[in-house]
Amino acid sequence: MTIDWTPVTERVFVTAVEPHRVNIGLVVGDASAMLIDTGNTPEQGAEVLASATEKAGVPVTHVLLTHDHHDHIGGLAGMGEVISIAHEGLEPVEVTRQFSMAMAVDLGNQRVEALHFGPAHTDHDVLVYLPGENVVFAGDLLEEGADPQFDERGSLSNWPMVLDGVLGAANAATKFVPGHGAVVDREAAFIARAEVGIIYSQTEMLIQQGVKADDAAEAAEWPFTKETMANVLPLAYAELAAKGIEPRRQLPIFGI
Ligand SMILES: [Zn+2]
DSSP states (O other): OOOOOOSSSSSEEEEEEEETTTEEEEESHHHHHHHHEESSSSHHHHHHHHHHHHHHHHOEEEOOOOOOOOHHHHTTGSSTOEEEEEEEESSSSSOSEEESSEEESSSSOEEEEOOOOOOOSSSSOOOEEEETTTEEEEEEEEEESSOOOOOOTTTTHHHHHHHHHHHTTTOTOOOEEEESSOOOOOHHHHHHHEEEEEEEHHHHHHHTOOOOOHHHHHSSSHHHHHHHHHHHHHHHHHHHHHHOOOOOOOOOOOOO
């Protein structure tokens, strides 16, 4: 497998590996470099690390995991002694450093900020902001060229707010690296935010109209495919039910 690093800026690169064409980021500082996510398998992780070290020209000392889906963490076991960083809610692999809300790493004239704004795609998503590069690594909070994926640990109501956490710091030149697909700009990130946001708000409206979960896909226009909606609508109904918002039940009719 040849690994091609596509420049995002002069010191930030991305490569996509199969399966799932998952994006792996490489952030280069004066003293050291960091990978963002790891690929699918230990073998792939080892290859990515070797290639990244060659590309960076400085040691790759850190690996940051955006969340625990296997295509993002599967390569870590092949990466040896690097310092691994994840949100404290990430469980399947052991990491060197965990954080709850925010942490920063200085790679030498290259500050990396890791941020957690609550549940969205999962319950432990990390957004990575590079203030010196004007780049955001969004993990699977953003996808390009495919629908977002919804995990029962995530939150449809909070997901747009999580994106707001970095959109507020972004400008028209900010580059967003999604978990899968091509690098996008702020405008595309705003659209993705709106598309995710509509799931929760429109489901709430349908529930208030008495529409049951099984009928919701056909009862409104949705921004995603039928398959995606079949997966996400039960999650939306469950999230709203947990807040006491459910379709009104027919009152039992008592016999005379
Ligand atoms: Zn994911």
